[in-house]
Amino acid sequence: MEQRTILPDCCEDWILTYGKCYEEGEEFRCLECGTQWVKTGEGNYRRGSDKRAFVERSRTRGGEEYPYLAPQEGPEPVTQRCCARIILRHGQDTKVEHFVCPICRTEWRREMVARGGVNVPCFTRPDLAEPLTIQQGKPRPFLVPVSRHSPPHE
Ligand SMILES: [Zn+2]
């Protein structure tokens, strides 16, 4: 079993936007998915459900700061937030087959793969064992390995 350190995009947005406003020790919820969190210190947060701790980090590129949350222990998410956002926003429809993330400079390739009778866009990079695809989910779409993709429910 791989470790599930993936953080819902909505929680990451919520914490990066509002996290500074909470007091240390204060509990709060992401209003989009309802997940319970507690702020354990400056830039430190713990999820209520599995007690997993996340830390605010950032990358700097061209003088701009791009914050993200990383698990305090264990592997970083397989896909950086910067790349995930770009793929989730543009990946479905873009005609560009090869692109580089402007922030972390990861190179990606996009190709269409047949899954259950429909073609879905898949995204690969050299160090990834299995391509990723976009899974429609609630409240938001997210990235999954293509073998775990399931067609959206009606
Ligand atoms: Zn959330």
Ligand SMILES: [Zn+2]
């Ligand atoms: Zn990136």
